[in-house]
Amino acid sequence: MSSDESKRGITILVTGAGGYIGSHACLALLEAGYNVIALDNMVNCWKDDRLPEPESLIRVQILAGRQLKFYHGELLCKPSLEKIFEDIIQEHKKIDVCMHFAALKAVGESCAKPLEYYKNNITGTMNLIELLEKFGCKSLVYSSSATVYGDPSNLPISESELTGVGLTNPYGKTKYMTEEILKDLCNAVQDWGVISLRYFNPVGAHVSGLIGEDPNGIPNNLVPFVAQVAAGKLPKLKVFGGDYPTKDGTGVRDYIHITDLITGHIKALEFILKDFKGFKAYNLGTGKGFSVLDVIRAFREASGKDIPYEIVDRRPGDIAASYCDASLADRELGWVASRDIHDMCQDVWRWQSRNINGFKKEINPNCILHSPKKLELLLSSLTKTELRKLDRQHHLEILDAIDQQKVQEGFDKLRRLQEVVKASGQLGAADSPAAQDVGLPFCGCER
Structure with a gap:
């Protein structure tokens, strides 16, 4: 372990x-x-x-x-x-x-x-x-x-x-x-x-x-x-x-x-x-x-x-x-x-x-950080379902029975998502290659 x-x-x-x-x-x-x-x-x-x-x-x-x-x-x-x-x-x-x-x-x-x-x-x-x-x-x-x-x-x-x-x-x-x-x-x-x-x-x-x-x-x-x-x-x-x-x-x-x-x-x-x-x-x-x-x-x-x-x-x-x-x-x-x-x-x-107003932010429906629906979708569908699914597959040691390429793509997507959110220079940049790569919309979060 x-x-x-x-x-x-x-x-x-x-x-x-x-x-x-x-x-x-x-x-x-x-x-x-x-x-x-x-x-x-x-x-x-x-x-x-x-x-x-x-x-x-x-x-x-x-x-x-x-x-x-x-x-x-x-x-x-x-x-x-x-x-x-x-x-x-x-x-x-x-x-x-x-x-x-x-x-x-x-x-x-x-x-x-x-x-x-x-x-x-x-x-x-x-x-x-x-x-x-x-x-x-x-x-x-x-x-x-x-x-x-x-x-x-x-x-x-x-x-x-x-x-x-x-x-x-x-x-x-x-x-x-x-x-x-x-x-x-x-x-x-x-x-x-x-x-x-x-x-x-x-x-x-x-x-x-x-x-x-x-x-x-x-x-x-x-x-x-x-x-x-x-x-x-x-x-x-x-x-x-x-x-x-x-x-x-x-x-x-x-x-x-x-x-x-x-x-x-x-x-x-x-x-x-x-x-x-x-x-x-x-x-x-x-x-x-x-x-x-x-x-x-x-x-x-x-x-x-x-x-x-x-x-x-x-x-x-x-x-x-x-x-x-x-x-x-x-x-x-x-x-x-x-x-x-x-x-x-x-x-x-x-x-x-x-974050001029701290966590009290304006709601922009097109921004992953500003839209309640997109945050809810991210947490419920991607983090909860995909990550737990991959963890469960790993712990049950059945990776050989599934498509290895899809598993790797799932982990890569999660890593790229974290890189986008963590990258201080790219946060809020809608046209950054990394943001476009994972398909996540960002508005002008960086004031």
Whole structure:
């Protein structure tokens, strides 16, 4: 049995699957060969009413050439969540590992709405853990945050830095408290295995420009805000604080490309599947700090656009500087970030410039990306029927009994389709040879 075939027997539950990080994780898991169960309450992802799934996950399946199973569910509603678990177990028999991304995540908003953050991030996680245990899954990759370190006493921040001390915002407190709950769980129940990944500012987008960060309303994070200013959607950037003890007075952060971040999750998943038990936390970052003004300069270079800004008062809950020591992840997981700030800005701009309104797009009946009917046809007839048919034929070892040429043509068609969708230079080019070759119409998606 090949490595890819063995992974198709492993089922991963992804919470918050339709969001920025969750959607990129679903794509990587599908491409790696895992079965993916996607769960989201769709508070922070967009869905066309005419389609059964969030737009981000439809595009994920196009890119992967494989399907996932999507459930619209709310972690705070335990009875309905339990029904979803029953359905998952009936269809897939088991959940091997859960990747838990579902959480509210805006630092500033958490200061204004603390009760909402405590309820959603902590109670929701408690409900999830209890049901995972009830249905036989005791392996979790948890989406944590560098905010658990508070205002750090040492830079770069290593995992030996104290957590829970000097926390400056409710969001960070929810991540710290959840980690403490998970630690206590692992100490009390010896067959639980939890890996907590402490993010340092994820940015960037998939290289295809098909999926990226699509915040609701005014962005809370720096890079999406800068991207919308460059695109002309917002008039100027507000830089919160110009008097921090940093090289230029603006806040310094460790920005990590979303693709590198998700690679870290795949490494953590592989580690936990080796029968890891207990609790372990890892930093995921580049180990380099960039100021707000550094990011503005890098984005100007990537986009060729002016980024007007003004420096205003500091934002509640922010700290001066935060960047990590990620050497533990390198030593134990074999993971290291490979993309720099310029890669991040280029990929964000590709996503933003091609998706001015994020996933909320105009409907063009002649475009494979804009037509609900064509998307539905693609997913139901090509991905579901043709790909599963070919997989089944392969697993039953009856390839000799069918027309070999037709099988090869089917695989070649799927590969060419993925190449068309993934090829950043050809996306939206109706007259490209590759697009014509597979017979897929594209409109002017590339704005």
